[in-house]
Amino acid sequence: xxxxxxxxxxxxxxxxxxxxxxxxxxxxxxxxxxxxxxxxxxxxxxxxxxxxxxxxxxxxxxxxxxxxxxxxxxxxxxxxxxxxxxxxxxxxxxxxxxxxxxxxxxxxxxxxxxxxxxxxxxxxxxxxxxxxxxxxxxxxxxxxxxxxxxxxxxxxxxxxxxxxxxxxxxxxxxxxxxxxxxxxxxxxxxxxxxxxxxxxxxxxxxxxxxxxxxxxxxxxxxxxxxxxxxxxxxxxxxxxxxxxxxxxxxxxxxxxxxxxxxxxxxxxxxxxxxxxxxxxxxxxxxxxxxxxxxxxxxxxxxxxxxxxxxxxxxxxxxxxxxxxxxxxxxxxxxxxxxxxxxxxxxxxxxxxxxxxxxxxxxxxxxxxxxxxxxxxxxxxxxxxxxxxxxxxxxxxxxxxxxxxxxxxxxxxxxxxxxxxxxxxxxxx
Amino acid sequence: xxxxxxxxxxxxxxxxxxxxxxxxxxxxxxxxxxxxxxxxxxxxxxxxxxxxxxxxxxxxxxxxxxxxxxxxxxxxxxxxxxxxxxxxxxxxxxxxxxxxxxxxxxxxxxxxxxxxxxxxxxxxxxxxxxxxxxxxxxxxxxxxxxxxxxxxxxxxxxxxxxxxxxxxxxxxxxxxxxxxxxxxxx
Ligand code: HEM
Ligand code: FES
Numbered sequence: 001x002x003x004x005x006x007x008x009x010x011x012x013x014x015x016x017x018x019x020x021x022x023x024x025x026x027x028x029x030x031x032x033x034x035x036x037x038x039x040x041x042x043x044x045x046x047x048x049x050x051x052x053x054x055x056x057x058x059x060x061x062x063x064x065x066x067x068x069x070x071x072x073x074x075x076x077x078x079x080x081x082x083x084x085x086x087x088x089x090x091x092x093x094x095x096x097x098x099x100x101x102x103x104x105x106x107x108x109x110x111x112x113x114x115x116x117x118x119x120x121x122x123x124x125x126x127x128x129x130x131x132x133x134x135x136x137x138x139x140x141x142x143x144x145x146x147x148x149x150x151x152x153x154x155x156x157x158x159x160x161x162x163x164x165x166x167x168x169x170x171x172x173x174x175x176x177x178x179x180x181x182x183x184x185x186x187x188x189x190x191x192x193x194x195x196x197x198x199x200x201x202x203x204x205x206x207x208x209x210x211x212x213x214x215x216x217x218x219x220x221x222x223x224x225x226x227x228x229x230x231x232x233x234x235x236x237x238x239x240x241x242x243x244x245x246x247x248x249x250x251x252x253x254x255x256x257x258x259x260x261x262x263x264x265x266x267x268x269x270x271x272x273x274x275x276x277x278x279x280x281x282x283x284x285x286x287x288x289x290x291x292x293x294x295x296x297x298x299x300x301x302x303x304x305x306x307x308x309x310x311x312x313x314x315x316x317x318x319x320x321x322x323x324x325x326x327x328x329x330x331x332x333x334x335x336x337x338x339x340x341x342x343x344x345x346x347x348x349x350x351x352x353x354x355x356x357x358x359x360x361x362x363x364x365x366x367x368x369x370x371x372x373x374x375x376x377x378x379x380x381x382x383x384x385x386x387x388x389x390x391x392x393x394x395x396x397x398x399x400x401x402x403x404x405x406x407x408x409x410x411x412x413x414x415x416x417x418x419x420x421x422x423x424x425x426x427x428x
Numbered sequence: 429x430x431x432x433x434x435x436x437x438x439x440x441x442x443x444x445x446x447x448x449x450x451x452x453x454x455x456x457x458x459x460x461x462x463x464x465x466x467x468x469x470x471x472x473x474x475x476x477x478x479x480x481x482x483x484x485x486x487x488x489x490x491x492x493x494x495x496x497x498x499x500x501x502x503x504x505x506x507x508x509x510x511x512x513x514x515x516x517x518x519x520x521x522x523x524x525x526x527x528x529x530x531x532x533x534x535x536x537x538x539x540x541x542x543x544x545x546x547x548x549x550x551x552x553x554x555x556x557x558x559x560x561x562x563x564x565x566x567x568x569x570x571x572x573x574x575x576x577x578x579x580x581x582x583x584x585x586x587x588x589x590x591x592x593x594x595x596x597x598x599x600x601x602x603x604x605x606x607x608x609x610x611x612x613x614x
Contacts, residue, residue: 159557163578166555181470185479186503187556195473282499282506282550284557288578302579305593314595316554372579 003222005234007035032219038237039244040225042415046120047223048251049113055252056106057211061204063099064148071151073197075190078153079278097267103145104270105259107293110138119354121228121342126221128334133214135330137207142294142327144203147196149291150188154275159288161188161196167301170317187281227414228342229407233421236411287371295368296361297323302372303384322384329391336391339399346405349398357390479503484614486606489545497562499550502601502613506550508562508574509611512585517543519572520586530597534586537600547603547611548587552576554594559583574598 009030011017020027030036070089072081085092114134117123123131150161165188169179184191222231231237238244262269270292274285290298304319329336344351360383367380413419485502489509492498497510512520520534534543550558554576560566561574561583569575570591571584581592588597603613 163555163557169556180475181473184473185475187505187551189479189504191476191479281504282501282558284578286577288557302593305579315593316595319593 002031002036002219003038003231003234003237005237006031006038007239009034009036032215033245034241035239037219037222037240038231038234039223039240040231040236040411041238041243042225042227042411043223043244043247044226045247045251046112046116047225048248048255049109049116051248052109052251052255053106053113054211055255056102056109057204057207059102060099060106061208063095063102064201064204066095067099068197068201071197073151073194075153075193075279078151078193082152094263097263099148100271101259101263101267103148104291104293105255105262106141107145109255110141111293114138115358118357119344120224120226121337121339121344122224123334124337124342125334127218127224129217130214131334132331133210133217135327137210137214138330139327140203140207140210144200144207145291145293147200147203150193150196151200152275153193153279155277155279155283155285156272156275156288158188158279158281159284160290161192163288164290165192167320167323170314170320172317188279189281224342225411226343226345227408227411228346229409229411229414232410233412235419235421289369292365292369295366296364297326297368299364299368299376299380300326300384300387302368302377303380305377305381326384326387329388333391333395337395337399339402339404341404341407346407347398347402348405349402350395353390353394353398357387360386360390484612486610486612488610490609494544496564499558499562500613502549506558506562507601507613508546508548508550508587508598510546510548510562512544512546516572516585520584520588523584523588529589530595532586532588532597537586537588537597539605542605545611546585546587547613548598548600551599552578552581552594553589553596553598554579554581554592559598 009020009024009027011020011026016026019025027036067085070081070085070092072078082096085096087093089095117131117134146160146164150157165179165182168182169175171178180186182192183189184195224230272289277285289295301319301323304315304322339347339350341347344354363383364380364387367376367383370376408414409422410419413422485500485507487498487500487507487509489498489511492509492511494511494513495516497508500507500509517534525531525533534546537548538545550562552559555578557576557578559574559576559581561568567575569582571582573583573585573587573590575582576592576594579593581594582590583594583598584590586597587600589595601613603611606612
């Protein structure tokens with residue numbers, strides 16, 4: 001769908017007219033990210049991050065396909081082939097640093113994108129499906145990044161694979177069999193490495209497919225905006241091109257500047273030095289940590305140190321369930337937050353809890369990257385409890401008792417201070 | 429339309445039409461076929477023959493003195509072979525078995541008459557790290573056995589879980605003494 005005032009695609013050149021009649025691909029692009037897509041006129045820079053995530057995906061696929069030309073997915077060769085990429089392949093060091101830091105950049109961008117959604121209520125009707133698909137993309141990204149990190153077959157790769165696949169052995173009855181089946185052995189080895197490589201190659205293309213669905217679902221109601229008030233008339237929108245192509249282009253430039261600064265001046269800042277030691281199944285590194293983007297969830301995993309006495313659920317299983325639930329709870333968000341007002345700008349109580357959640361996740365992240373010692377264990381336990389309280393208790397209660405601030409009549413009124421249509425329309 | 433004429437014509441008897449039978453038969457046959465194809469697709473992920481073939485190891489334990497341990501490799505995983513001192517055995521036996529998270533006595537975990545030979549996997553039952561304590565100078569934890577640095581699980585001198593997140597005792601692999609100084613693991 002689009003708004004009735006959307007520009008219509010009218011090819012002038014006979015060739016384009018011919019193409020439009022046979023395969024209207026340019027029309028699709030025109031209506032999706034061209035002048036034919038009307039977008040709220042008041043989007044702020046937080047609305048750049050979807051496009052940035054798309055660029056990150058393209059960077060990962062391009063550099064990844066190239067790395068795969070030089071990489072050997074075999075336990076005896078993987079580490080050396082990664083060093084071969086770093087030392088011998090022309091520009092190999094740059095491509096690899098682009099890919100490994102590209103993964104971090106991707107997660108930075110996606111986390112901002114998700115927290116934008118939390119603040120502005122982007123997950124609410126009519127945009128629930130966009131949100132649900134987004135959570136699917138996030139889960140796929142986590143799986144992809146985890147398997148990618150195993151590929152260089154350093155100490156962190158190996159022990160990360162050991163610990164994370166070990167999570168599955170917590171499942172009652174079938175856990176051990178499932179664990180052996182996933183690894184194709186009793187511990188990570190050639191079989192596991194090789195299948196991770198195959199899946200790491202595949203999943204980004206699956207992500208691409210889900211991204212297309214995500215954007216398709218977005219184009220039905222169109223983008224939300226910082227006021228959360230839906231588009232009412234033509235004066236509320238501007239065409240995507242040239243307005244948002246320009247704004248996104250500017251944001252992309254800023255993003256690339258930061259990304260390149262990291263790639264060229266601090267390429268190992270986010271990595272772990274132990275991953276430059278070849279995998280050794282006989283020796284665990286003193287301090288195993290996943291990549292930073294998994295820290296909040298890793299902290300929740302480790303927060304469960306006691307068996308749950310009533311139901312006799314072992315601590316290990318609780319940790320695994322807690323970690324996965326921390327993301328699965330996002331699937332229910334559109335129904336947990338019952339406030340009809342979308343934007344946090346007009347929700348004074350919600351806004352405070354939103355920032356508390358941001359701090360809580362940051363604290364979890366910090367604990368997840370620290371050793372499993374006090375005081376980090378007790379802090380993660382408190383922060384993990386609060387995390388679930390936020391979604392399961394705070395949001396439903398706040399959304400039903402909060403008195404929101406008055407909303408502007410329209411986007412136009414929010415931007416220009418007045419909207420002619422407002423005086424004509426009956427009060428809402 | 430001809431097709432409508434067929435589908436809409438009521439059959440005699442109990443109302444089951446020949447077309448329903450063909451539908452069910454065809455879909456079931458295709459379903460069984462598709463499910464059959466899943467078997468190799470799923471089973472290929474399980475350990476292959478060469479991985480399974482690595483599953484026995486012989487270790488010479490003659491040189492391990494009481495109080496010492498070695499780390500051997502079995503199925504590409506570490507195995508701890510530890511020669512317990514008399515005191516370590518006594519410590520393990522002094523614990524009331526019933527009070528343990530995974531109740532087993534030292535005798536349950538060693539071979540008859542060879543209670544000094546504690547042979548366990550060197551794989552933490554929490555998430556699979558290699559616990560410390562088998563080599564000289566490594567921390568053995570509060571219970572004198574093994575200490576897992578990953579999330580702090582502590583094992584005693586019988587390799588039993590005493591503290592921390594791990595649910596089970598260190599696994600005792602299958603093994604036999606082929607002579608007084610050689611064990612065959614697996
Ligand atoms: C969703 C997008 C992707 C993410 C989040 C991602 C993430 C990662 C990560 C974190 C690593 C480890 C980096 C390192 O330590 O050097 C990695 C390595 C690798 N990835 Fe990806 N990747 C993605 C897409 C792809 C694609 C599309 C391909 C190929 C088709 C690919 C091929 C590789 C290869 C060959 C390696 C190992 C070489 C190396 O360690 O530098 N990746 N990936
Ligand atoms: S793996 Fe040993 S305590 Fe977690």
